[in-house]
Structure formats: structure tokens, C-alpha cells
Amino acid sequence: xxxxxxxxxxxxxxxxxxxxxxxxxxxxxxxxxxxxxxxxxxxxxxxxxxxxxxxxxxxxxxxxxxxxxxxxxxxxxxxxxxxxxxxxxxxxxxxxxxxxxxxxxxxxxxxxxxxxxxxxxxxxxxxxxxxxxxxxxxxxxxxxxxxxxxxxxxxxxxxxxxxxxxxxxxxxxxxxxxxxxxxxxxxxxxxxxxxxxxxxxxxxxxxxxxxxxxxxxxxxxxxxxxxxxxxxxxxxxxxxxxxxxxxxxxxxxxxxxxxxxxxxxxxxxxxxxx
Amino acid sequence: xxxxxxxxxxxxxxxxxxxxxxxxxxxxxxxxxxxxxxxxxxxxxxxxxxxxxxxxxxxxxxxxxxxxxxxxxxxxxxxxxxxxxxxxxxxxxxxxxxxxxxxxxxxxxxxxxxxxxxxxxxxxxxxxxxxxxxxxxxxxxxxxxxxxxxxxxxxxxxxxxxxxxxxxxxxxxxxxxxxxxxxxxxxxxxxxxxxxxxxxxxxxxxxxxxxxxxxxxxxxxxxxxxxxxxxxxxxxxxxxxxxxxxxxxxxxxxxxxxxxxxxxxxxxxxxxxxxxxxxxxxxx
Numbered sequence: 001x002x003x004x005x006x007x008x009x010x011x012x013x014x015x016x017x018x019x020x021x022x023x024x025x026x027x028x029x030x031x032x033x034x035x036x037x038x039x040x041x042x043x044x045x046x047x048x049x050x051x052x053x054x055x056x057x058x059x060x061x062x063x064x065x066x067x068x069x070x071x072x073x074x075x076x077x078x079x080x081x082x083x084x085x086x087x088x089x090x091x092x093x094x095x096x097x098x099x100x101x102x103x104x105x106x107x108x109x110x111x112x113x114x115x116x117x118x119x120x121x122x123x124x125x126x127x128x129x130x131x132x133x134x135x136x137x138x139x140x141x142x143x144x145x146x147x148x149x150x151x152x153x154x155x156x157x158x159x160x161x162x163x164x165x166x167x168x169x170x171x172x173x174x175x176x177x178x179x180x181x182x183x184x185x186x187x188x189x190x191x192x193x194x195x196x197x198x199x200x201x202x203x204x205x206x207x208x209x210x211x212x213x214x215x216x217x218x219x220x221x222x223x224x225x226x227x228x229x230x231x232x233x234x235x236x237x238x239x240x241x242x243x244x245x246x247x248x249x250x251x252x253x254x255x256x257x258x259x260x261x262x263x264x265x266x267x268x269x270x271x272x273x274x
Numbered sequence: 275x276x277x278x279x280x281x282x283x284x285x286x287x288x289x290x291x292x293x294x295x296x297x298x299x300x301x302x303x304x305x306x307x308x309x310x311x312x313x314x315x316x317x318x319x320x321x322x323x324x325x326x327x328x329x330x331x332x333x334x335x336x337x338x339x340x341x342x343x344x345x346x347x348x349x350x351x352x353x354x355x356x357x358x359x360x361x362x363x364x365x366x367x368x369x370x371x372x373x374x375x376x377x378x379x380x381x382x383x384x385x386x387x388x389x390x391x392x393x394x395x396x397x398x399x400x401x402x403x404x405x406x407x408x409x410x411x412x413x414x415x416x417x418x419x420x421x422x423x424x425x426x427x428x429x430x431x432x433x434x435x436x437x438x439x440x441x442x443x444x445x446x447x448x449x450x451x452x453x454x455x456x457x458x459x460x461x462x463x464x465x466x467x468x469x470x471x472x473x474x475x476x477x478x479x480x481x482x483x484x485x486x487x488x489x490x491x492x493x494x495x496x497x498x499x500x501x502x503x504x505x506x507x508x509x510x511x512x513x514x515x516x517x518x519x520x521x522x523x524x525x526x527x528x529x530x531x532x533x534x535x536x537x538x539x540x541x542x543x544x545x546x547x548x549x550x551x552x553x554x555x556x557x558x
Contacts, residue, residue, distance in 0.1 A: 174368075180330050181369040184361040185430060186353065186385030203381065206371035210416065 011129040015060035022139030028253040039264025084110035133165035155231025277304040282336035311481035314491030315516040328359040360436030367423035370415040382434040400433035421452035438470040482541040503539040522546040
């Protein structure tokens with residue numbers, strides 16, 4: 001029941017995107033997110049859509065799976081669209097009733113904002129779909145390594161991140177198990193008012209906390225037993241190194257960012273108010 | 275009073291690349307008062323199967339009848355079903371949460387809507403059944419040892435007085451003594467009351483000792499469903515799917531192969547000893 005959350009989870013498949021160096025994916029995702037805010041015209045959106053579609057194709061993650069991951073942000077999306085739609089006063093009035101007014105500018109901003117948000121989420125979830133948590137933290141560690149000079153504990157932060165990420169599925173599974181066990185003992189998790197519902201979470205939260213601490217303790221013990229003592233002098237089993245495909249990927253992304261910026265700016269394409 | 279499964283199918287993460295057909299066309303009947311053992315290697319669908327029995331998992335397709343009523347019908351009272359079919363999960367001690375043992379055991383009866391006095395009465399009865407010493411009743415469950423925690427957790431289900439008791443590997447991770455104690459208490463309970471017991475286990479020895487019938491699961495399918503003697507006769511096939519017959523079975527077959535006219539059907543050490551004695555005496 002609780003395992004259906006797909007956003008931010010790795011999706012195993014064999015694709016070029018899965019094989020790329022995590023650093024490439026991190027940097028590219030960042031560039032892609034920035035690029036979404038570099039244009040304000042329909043031609044820019046067309047290029048961005050084509051690019052995203054190409055990436056989705058290349059990732060071999062089924063489109064349905066990606067859309068399923070969008071579910072949790074629908075609420076946020078609706079709120080954004082709602083405020084942009086009714087609170088922006090710009091240009092001709094398209095619709096007016098009681099306190100609700102929609103203007104040209106409002107509609108435009110709302111639609112653009114919605115598309116941007118969706119592309120933002122899809123773009124960044126594609127990164128997590130195609131990168132295992134371990135690769136991701138490896139990538140972050142290597143990218144942020146220069147910060148070590150100014151005494152930022154990069155390795156420790158990366159290690160904490162990878163442990164945290166690693167524990168998400170474990171704790172989800174644990175929650176599922178405990179919930180089932182308590183339901184089997186007649187626990188009622190769904191009905192009742194707010195206070196009752198919060199109270200009914202106690203039989204789940206207490207065992208969950210206990211198990212989280214137990215697991216943390218076990219992990220610390222296991223790490224110590226293998227002589228873990230921080231990042232200093234520690235080598236990697238699979239050290240990251242750039243290959244030809246990674247350089248090509250960087251190039252593709254840079255060409256895209258420049259392209260989308262130039263096309264968005266200089267190719268005039270107007271459909272109605274957009 | 276029976277549980278009947280008809281063409282039950284269950285698929286995990288249907289429609290994704292994680293898809294796993296955990297149960298394939300399961301047909302089973304479990305009668306009132308039976309002691310049934312379910313056995314299978316890791317990932318064979320045992321745990322998935324038993325979670326269907328009290329409606330925690332809803333089958334993808336197929337029907338499940340409890341007392342001749344289809345539990346997937348609209349308006350079926352799942353809560354009542356869960357009162358009747360008690361399920362003890364693997365490592366049940368991980369579900370303990372209350373400040374002391376007795377309050378934790380009272381959780382089930384309290385959810386059944388019983389008065390505090392009744393809850394306490396049932397909790398005391400259940401704790402006695404699992405053989406937990408009285409001095410531990412007011413102690414925090416987190417201060418108990420592993421075996422004691424396990425007993426307290428099993429008591430938590432027993433206190434609901436289920437008609438059917440399902441146990442998912444109740445002896446995993448216990449020492450031999452703790453294992454024997456718990457299994458014997460379950461067998462005792464089965465004899466004393468008319469409770470149906472379904473025991474999931476890895477250990478053929480454990481199951482052979484207590485079960486009237488064994489269900490062998492393999493890759494989501496029922497491989498054998500018969501009394502222990504007949505199932506263990508297939509010991510070579512069992513080995514192929516990563517299981518084994520009790521050691522006694524091997525010994526009896528070995529003896530027979532070496533020209534010792536024993537009946538190979540013995541499944542427990544006691545039976546085997548009797549059988550060997552019998553043969554020795556006739557020889558003399």
C-alpha cells in the first residue's frame with residue numbers, strides 16, 4: 001500500500017542514460033532546470049519539449065511510470081496555476097465574474113508555469129530514475145570535492161546522504177509490515193476524527209522508531225567492524241571517470257541550452273496570446 | 275468453519291519492471307481444527323499467501339471463502355474476519371509498542387471493543403498460554419530478551435481469541451530450546467482448543483512433528499498438498515526446489531537401501547525409533 005510512491009526512485013533498465021557518469025547527469029539536470037527559465041516564447045517550449053521527449057525515449061523508463069510519479073505534486077501544481085491565473089493582472093481581460101478575473105497575461109503565466117513545473121519534475125525525476133542512490137552520492141561527493149579545501153566535510157555529508165537514501169525503501173517496507181501487523185491486531189487506521197487518527201498512529205510510530213534506531217545501531221557497528229574511519233585515504237571500488245559518451249552527453253546538453261535560449265529569443269512564433 | 279481459496283492470483287507491482295507473479299492459481303481448502311504446515315523456500319509466496327487469509331492483501335483475481343462467504347464481496351466485514359483469523363507475522367516482536375507487556379497484549383482485545391476488565395482477563399490468559407513468567411507482565415516489552423519478546427507478541431494475537439491462528443515462521447532466530455517451547459505450546463493450544471493452526475516454516479522437522487497436512491509452495495504455486503508421510507516420499511523432488519525432507523526420512527531410506535526392511539514413512543525421530551525397534555525385534 002505504501003510502496004506505490006514512484007517519485008525519486010531508481011528504475012532499473014539498460015539505457016545509455018543509465019550508463020552515464022552520475023556527474024554528467026547531475027550537472028546536466030542542473031543546466032536543464034536553469035534552461036527552463038531562459039525563454040518565454042512558444043518556440044522555446046517546442047524545443048524544450050522535443051529535448052525532453054528525446055531524453056525520455058533514451059532513458060527507456062516507461063512514460064506511464066513517469067506520469068505516475070507526478071501524482072504527488074498535482075496539489076502544488078493546482079495551487080500555482082490557480083494563483084497565477086487569478087492574481088496576475090496584465091493585458092486584456094478575458095473573463096470576469098464576481099471576484100474572479102482572468103487576464104491574457106494571467107492565462108499565459110499560468111500555462112507557462114504549469115508546463116515549467118511539470119518539465120522540472122520530469123527532468124529531475126529522470127535523473128533519479130536512471131541513477132542509483134549510490135551513484136548519485138558518489139557523483140555529488142566528487143563534484144563537491146573542491147569544497148574540502150575550505151573544510152566542508154564533503155565525504156561525511158555524502159555518506160550521510162547515501163545512508164539516508166538507502167534507508168528510505170527499508171523504512172517504507174518496515175512501515176508497511178508494522179501497519180499490517182497492527183491491522184491484523186484490529187488497529188483502525190482510517191476512521192475517526194483528527195485526534196483519533198493521530199492517536200492510532202502511535203502503534204506504528206513507536207515500533208518504527210525503535211526499528212530505525214536498531215538498524216542505525218547495527219549499521220554503525222558493521223561500519224566500525226570494517227574499519228570505517230571517514231573519507232581520508234579511502235579509495236573507491238568503482239572510481240568515477242569520464243568516457244567518450246559522457247563528453248558527448250555534456251556537449252549535447254550545452255548545445256541544447258544555448259539552442260533553446262537563442263531559438264526562444266530570436267524565433268518569433270505567436271499563437272493567440274502565447 | 276473453513277477457509278477455501280479458488281484460483282487465487284496475486285502480482286506484486288503489477289505493470290512495472292518489478293512485476294512479480296507471487297501467487298499463481300492457488301486452490302486450497304483448510305478445514306476447521308486442522309493443523310496445516312506451509313513450507314517453501316524464500317520467495318515462494320508463503321508469506322503472501324497467508325496475508326490473504328485475513329484480508330491484508332487483496333488478491334488480483336480469484337475468490338477466498340471464509341465459512342462459505344466470499345470475503346471480496348462488497349460490504350464484507352473485514353474487521354470481523356481479522357478478529358477470527360489471527361496472524362502472527364515474522365519477527366512479531368517488532369510490533370511491540372506499549373509501556374508494559376500486559377498493556378501491549380491488551381491492544382488486540384481493546385480494538386475488539388472489550389471492556390478493560392475483559393481485556394486484562396484475556397491478556398492474562400494469553401500470557402499464561404505462551405508461558406511468559408508473571409514477573410514480566412509489568413515490564414517494558416523492550417527490556418525483555420528475544421524469546422520473551424516473541425512470546426509476548428504471540429500472546430498479543432492469542433488474546434484476541436482467534437478461531438484460526440496463522441504463524442509466519444514463529445521460531446526464526448530463536449535458540450533450539452526457545453523453538454521447541456514455542457512450537458510445543460502451539461501444539462498444546464491446538465489440542466486444548468479447537469483452533470485451526472496454520473504454521474509457516476522453513477524447517478521440515480518442525481512441521482513434520484506437528485502438522486496433519488503439509489502444503490509445499492514453489493514459485494507461487496502449490497507443489498504438494500498432502501499428509502507429511504506422502505509429501506516426504508517425494509524427498510528427491512523437494513531437494514530440487516531447495517527444500518529437504520526431515521533427516522529421519524533420509525536415514526530410513528538409507529537403511530532400506532542397505533537391505534534393512536524398514537518402512538520409510540516415519541517422519542519423526544520417535545516414529546523412526548519405533549520402526550527400527552519393530553524390525554529388529556522381528557529379526558530376532
